Amino acid sequence: AVVVAVPAPAAAALLSAEAPAAAAELRAVEYASMALITLAYRRSDADAALPDGSGFLVPPVDGRTIKASTFASRKWGWIADQDPDVTVLRTSVGRYSETEVLGRADADLVDVSRHDLREAVGLTAAPVETRVTRWTDGLPQYPVGHHARVARIRAHVGELPGLAVCGALYDGVGIPACVASAYAAVDQLGGDLTAVRELTAAPVRSLHGGAGE
Ligand SMILES: Cc1cc2nc3c(=O)[nH]c(=O)nc-3n(C[C@H](O)[C@H](O)[C@H](O)COP(=O)(O)OP(=O)(O)OC[C@H]3O[C@@H](n4cnc5c(N)ncnc54)[C@H](O)[C@@H]3O)c2cc1C
Structure with a gap:
């Protein structure tokens, strides 16, 4: 199993061969x-x-x-x-x-x-x-449309068993959001998509600890 937990440009480079559609979305993150x-x-x-x-x-x-x-x-x-x-x-x-x-x-x-x-x-x-x-x-940066982009990235990544992504570029830059995305990624690898779906649908509501420390 692989969790890609690097910033968007590095994630795009790492995923370009196996998940080109996800890589294209990642390259658009500013x-x-x-x-x-x-x-x-x-x-x-x-x-x-x-x-x-x-x-x-x-x-x-x-x-x-x-x-x-x-x-x-x-x-x-x-x-x-x-x-x-x-x-x-x-x-x-x-x-x-x-x-x-x-x-x-x-x-x-x-x-x-x-x-x-x-x-x-x-x-x-x-x-x-x-x-x-x-x-x-x-x-x-999270411009208008960011959550939809994150959903597309996760959908593309989800097509590859054993692969997940996490980090500041997805659900929030604060440490609690980064940690939540890491837990969700690990759950995803174990076949439990509950957390990753909740985060993708409503990242702020899903964060128990708030958006930052
Ligand atoms: C100046 C500053 C102050 C902040 N203050 C706060 C704060 O007070 N409270 C708060 O909650 N949040 C704060 N944040 C936000 C928070 O710290 C970050 O969003 C969070 O640490 C990002 O975690 P991450 O794991 O996604 O990325 P990172 O911590 O950046 O980890 C990514 C890792 O990937 C590695 N990497 C990069 N490319 C590759 C590659 N090609 N191959 C392998 N590894 C690679 C990097 O070396 C790095 O170790 C702050 C951010 C900044 C910049």
């Missing part, structure tokens, strides 16, 4: 790139400025460059435990088809993150450490 900007502050500089919660999302209509910020030290205990005097924040940039911002130098991405954090939450302190991590083609 991805967005993004960059993460990690900013470490002295806790005494940052904590008072941050609102309650573990971060915020920025809708495009706000006209900011960052699309989200995670207060990593609040969200993850293991990060807070690393150093009690440090607060770690993360911002992300790069919406679908927004390539210009991803071409900017690391220092510019840090600057724009600091600017947008100042505007959003009033954080004016300078970080003591920064790091930019680029995720090229990291996020599969």
